[in-house]
Amino acid sequence: MQPQTKQEHIVEIVSDSGEGAQKCGQTFGTISAKMGNGVWTVEIIPAEIQPPARTPSGASGIRIRLGSKEITNVGNEGDLVVAFNEQVLYSRIANGAYKEGTVVLLDNRWESDRSTEIQQMYKKAVAEFRDHGLVVHELPIHEACLKVVKDPRKGKNMFVLGMLCRIYNRDKEMGRNEIALTFAGKAEKIITSNQKLFDAGYQFAAEQLGEYFFEIPTREDRSDSPMVVTNGNTAVGLGVMASGMELVSMYPITPATSASHYLADVFPAAGGFVHQAEDEIAAIAFAIGASYAGKTACTITSGPGMALKTENIALAVMAEVPLVIVNVQRGGPSTGLPTKIEQGDLLSALYGEPGDAPKIILAAATIAECCSMVVLARKLAESFRTPVIVLTDANLATGVQPWERPELSRDMLAPPLDQSEWNSDIPAYDWDEKTGLSQRPIPGMPNGEYVLTGLSHTKQSKVSYESAENQYSATMRSRKLATLQSTLTPPNIHGDESGDMLVVGWGSTFGAIEEAVDNLRTTGEKISSIHLRFLSPLEPGLTEIFSQFKKVITIEVNYSDDINAPMITTENRRYAQLAMVLRVQTLADVDCWSAVYGHPLQPEMIGNVLQERLNQLNKKTGE
């Protein structure tokens, strides 16, 4: 029998926490990537460490979207789901993860559970799922595993991997090899036992699910460059290493910490050090100390940690200390939604500090950029003698995707520590009046001695009592941003250069927005999009670009007032964060649509919003 060809499929594996669904899904994603598919993987994480079993709030798992194009986001509703129990599916359904026709492969062990209560729950749920339009297959997965291992809770995941590899016609040997890699370092026995489970699952699917046999063709747009598969936080860690920075100073906070966990493992091999400080204030102060001493450092954190760093960020701006700050944004404000995605920290990054604190702000749009932007950030920080904030988010942090392996080179690395003699005629802040730029002496350089201070200071870094000097130094710090902007090019326009509507986005919504725009364009809509990587300074040319469209709208994952809501007027409406910035700088009537549901935006959701606005627009303009 020939497999059915599919351009893409979204697969989920959902289980109780601790059943290995994530490992199964990641391995499946890696195999698919190796076979040349586009892949995006995102974890489904419960809020608690040990949530109760068989409960909706305990749903733990993974979604893998794979296709014959590059995949840049989680996609819309799932096509096929493997569920270890029925209860966990409820939370996925509540999140709108499935559609009519989604195939559910459900372990049927609960049907015959010792507890009649569980039996009933199971039956009720299956009936409800069917009513909901899901195509439920009740399968003896647990039972089949029992034939291979004693405790299927440890191993069912590899059985399911086998099932999926058969269903998606993956190379069986590659699957077995991948298991060997996954368990590398473990006892041989463990590897073979998991491979047996894999084989059993493969066979099980062939026998029981013959109707589900798909082929996802290899990406045509696949480049020949070597690829790596990681999540965004690992990419940040790799970026730190590739940048030549030697110090990450951090305090644990979800969802940022795993970047530091990763570095704690691999950084020492590159001569680097991860410092876990007593709090976020100490973490950034420590990084500033190291940066001042010539070793530009990095601190990695999330919302509440950023809040605590506010005062030190102002010091770094004022005293012009190069510094890289990675903010893996999560749901806010306050403790908010610690494990969920939001793009809510743009304005606080821009304006968080009392007084005027201009700094560079970048936002990674893809997992690859989580790496490359850290490299860029170190360079910018040193060239512009300023802190650089790199914004990523929980979606990028835990999403897994193949990306082009960076070719490392020396010029990505920090220059060697300069300890040569400083020309004592050059003051510590030798501002070039046109650009605001200056060179800095590094402790250890003879004749470079100066005292860095957060007080208003002269060129010589002396405490300044003169009113004009404060104005002057503020001007120099601000001018650096304009200087940087003058080196940037306008953003690429995805789609035509003029039309009805321009969508503007930033950060992890990149893939979803472009996919939505592409879908609308195929239906004939005159819509285009741009995606900003530089938020401070903004990329140039926006006024000109905006002027070519009837309407400009941002799509963001942060809060904005709905213009149709009670009490809300055009004058008091609180806009989405990028929309505000764009309105200030372009005076274009930039509209916005944004939401804080805590989950990544799906292309379909975006598409519906945009379609509605397009309809309004065309009605209004009478077309």
Place this chain on the structure above:
Amino acid sequence: MQPQTKQEHIVEIVSDSGEGAQKCGQTFGTISAKMGNGVWTVEIIPAEIQPPARTPSGASGIRIRLGSKEITNVGNEGDLVVAFNEQVLYSRIANGAYKEGTVVLLDNRWESDRSTEIQQMYKKAVAEFRDHGLVVHELPIHEACLKVVKDPRKGKNMFVLGMLCRIYNRDKEMGRNEIALTFAGKAEKIITSNQKLFDAGYQFAAEQLGEYFFEIPTREDRSDSPMVVTNGNTAVGLGVMASGMELVSMYPITPATSASHYLADVFPAAGGFVHQAEDEIAAIAFAIGASYAGKTACTITSGPGMALKTENIALAVMAEVPLVIVNVQRGGPSTGLPTKIEQGDLLSALYGEPGDAPKIILAAATIAECCSMVVLARKLAESFRTPVIVLTDANLATGVQPWERPELSRDMLAPPLDQSEWNSDIPAYDWDEKTGLSQRPIPGMPNGEYVLTGLSHTKQSKVSYESAENQYSATMRSRKLATLQSTLTPPNIHGDESGDMLVVGWGSTFGAIEEAVDNLRTTGEKISSIHLRFLSPLEPGLTEIFSQFKKVITIEVNYSDDINAPMITTENRRYAQLAMVLRVQTLADVDCWSAVYGHPLQPEMIGNVLQERLNQLNKKTGE
């Protein structure tokens, strides 16, 4: 001889630190206020605690502007200066404090100092001052004091007070009485000795300076209401007491601390308590704890302290805790200019917190408002269940002015602690969907038990795992601002309702802007101004108001890029802080002029800027 009538005069007393110039000036200001003049007093404070004597950077003193109208700002250049030594005048000259013709009454003791170096410095300075156009009178002040007391360094200030009282034809008895009040509680001997010095000074001026004899007529616009004379920080303290709040939780920081010093003295009599916490984080957390427990509290701070409070402010917003935060703005960013004025914290107040953190922000424009806005803030905080930030600044904090004594009443006070039974059907956040408002249970209320949390939460304050709930609660928190705005009226327009130019200001620049606008209007310019007290939400009607003017411009004391500076374009220009907010909300092309010289804006300076823009405008529009 009849005194010459003057509509207003600006007097300065400048000395080394510790010579009592401030006490002299404050007493002079109070006497003048009591006699019915408009008065504005501002201290000249050196950056160091004990700066070296006879140095420009050590200049310590006071400026008193008095007139027959209400005086709302420091004014332009001084008319008459009493200087205890010549060196301190240099810094005032550098600050542009004097003009051609300013009368300088200079103690001539240095002319015959034992050190020939000092003698020469003195002579050189006098010559330079005269070249500069100052009218210098070298007077044997020290010598004259020696006739009354042994150590004129302790007492010269009262001698000078006597001189000024004669020059400005103040009621002599009132002067003597004021001295008795100033030294109330001190030994009788001290009072009489100071009164003797006063008398001697009075006579000295009559004899030596007969040509300087002025009359400043009583204010015509003077109301019959009783008045008080205080600086802005004392007014904040009085506002705290008048509001019925019982707790101020603070950590020392210039220029905010003196408000707490004042309260530490007088608050206990009203049953209040000042808590000096271990840092600003603890200070606000302590206040949040008390507010949660039903006693809405206040925390008072400045820039770096605000930065540290960021995370707790977000908690208060998220959990809807009423709280009053007074930010006495100083020069930033970072340690910046700790004793100097800036209006640099508007954007950080609005957007400092990661995530969406809507809150109410008020800005006091006058010293009276430093008091009344704290009273208002407590009420708003409780009605809208939110933190309220009151912005004042170093100019208001140390400026002294007579203001109408508030008539205290019970409805200014917090309602009594409610410990009645809570209706258990009502959840802890019983959001009214239309307004976002809700009532809160107070610990001690039976059946009201709930757990306040900074996590995303349901109406019941349970940790929320549902995506829609986060969107809903964010909406409710934001809607409160729109609700408040719907109760506000558009700002008063100072001047005509339409014209060429509208100036928009906020905070302590109020008096200077209106004075500048008035001056321009007398020359026929079509210019008006509005001054915003509500910054979040904004007062309504701005789009409509702006549309009646050819140009809208903000005047602010914070940093903005000069549009004519190198590298700066309309698209990358960093605007002054209020200008940004107005551009977002109105899309009017709001221009701005702002500077961070660290000193209050003078009406003349503002007038010049506006005149220039008016000229450009009229040129452009071809008038």
Place this chain on the structure above:
Amino acid sequence: MFGIKADWSLDIQERYFTLDDYEGNEARWCSGCGDHAVLATAHRILRDAQLPPEKSVFVSGIGCSSRMPHYMATYGLHGIHGRALPLACGVKSRRPDLDVWVATGDGDCYSIGAGHWIHAVRYNMDMTVLIFDNQIYGLTKKQTSPTSPIELKTNTHPEGASLDAMNPNTVTLGITNASFVAQVVDWNPPLLHETLKAAHAHKGASFVRIIQRCPVFVDSITKELQEDASRLRLLTHENGIPVAKGVEKLFPDSVEHDPSDMAGALRIARDETEKGIIPVGLLYQNQNIPCYSDLSGQGVETTDEEKIAATNAALDVFAI
């Protein structure tokens, strides 16, 4: 422990509270987590004391242990990481009538909250402070805490923690105004109960370090102690924590220690670092240290008239 307002007494006579009245949401800690034991003990102490649930406030920071307020049916303030103590001090400051408890973790209190810890000891406000010390960051999944044993492998120190564990007791005892310092393990229910009861009864800030099981991340640390009680040293004294005979038997090592003896307390506390012998019981108590809450609460009964009069008097000084 705390004053109940006069107008409350009548009501209280009529209400009888059962454990149910103190139990909040179902606890969502892992099974085997020591936090469950502490929670159950707190429920019982309040029930035994018959405190109306609306008069207690449980204040916490962020961490697994800081979820405790959600599991109480009293009022609660689940604050932000590290700030439990200043939040709690604020609650108490103008509400001396409230019964204030603090739930904080070893990261929350000894790392990010260290400055507040020092100063809360100094303030000595009347409250019961429970430090759930599992020697690890639980909620964020296994990072090193200040009390993590050296060489413990964690996610931030995969090669093992690099610093010797902090000894919180020697620090607390070194802070002027320390008035109640005790240590207990979570897995001995009677001892836990007596310790928290004594802490609750003490007027002042009672600091109880609870050595707590976190089987998910650092099972072995407490398992060793559970299996080998000889690493624990029971402190006994007539003024100490009352220990039932049956309980005493479980401790091969026990020593008489007068909780008023600071030098002895310091010596015993230091043995934990120097000899690995972990004291269990009341290290130090001094009932004569003034409570800052007595000071900060002054004037709470001030009437509106008095407030207005005082403010008018303040205005008079500036009148012209």
Place this chain on the structure above:
Amino acid sequence: MFGIKADWSLDIQERYFTLDDYEGNEARWCSGCGDHAVLATAHRILRDAQLPPEKSVFVSGIGCSSRMPHYMATYGLHGIHGRALPLACGVKSRRPDLDVWVATGDGDCYSIGAGHWIHAVRYNMDMTVLIFDNQIYGLTKKQTSPTSPIELKTNTHPEGASLDAMNPNTVTLGITNASFVAQVVDWNPPLLHETLKAAHAHKGASFVRIIQRCPVFVDSITKELQEDASRLRLLTHENGIPVAKGVEKLFPDSVEHDPSDMAGALRIARDETEKGIIPVGLLYQNQNIPCYSDLSGQGVETTDEEKIAATNAALDVFAI
């Protein structure tokens, strides 16, 4: 004290440094302020050690005392209030070759910086920490500090400070990894010099609490001590701070104390709170505590090639 890179030695031979080479801007403290004495001592210690000025970094927070870096001709980092210690630790972290000093005040270190103080003791990075303890907030003009004597009238406590003064030494000694704890007064130049010299020579974080005159705001506190030396207790020992005979004579109360004796150190330190006897000298020293800077500095010599190779190896793991 610190390693000088090989390529430096030749140069050093040729340079001879005088006091001038260490003197920065003219000090702007009040006359009679104890800070002047500390500054002069630091100049001399560097001169005696002939350390190239470019190799020392003075790090501070905010306060009168925190202005010290401006008055040195070395490198300096005048940071923000309370953060001197983490800033300094950062400087040292990847630059073990630099000679790091910290200047901090009683407010800067013991109040807002208290958490960092605890943890800097734990880290024990190689640096010299001078705590200028004038028992008051100087720069902000007379507010209560943690070490202000109880009942001292200040601007925030016009009726007198309400808490007993914190004893910083009992806290520092209670922190695991304390390796050098000394106390000295600013007005005894030879003793000050010997104390700072010993602190500077110690490998590890040397904490020196300097009881410092602030004649402007709290003249009487130190005046009393200057006038009545019997309130001070000189600690002598062959391993302690060397005390010249002439100096020893000035102290009516002196006691032999072995700085390796922690129990003794604690007792002596506690006497300050309990009996008002202020120890002067070396309370505790332990040269065997590991320095975190040795750890954090590992790998500073890694070459570009090694870095690239390590990163490539890390990438290999994820290659497909």
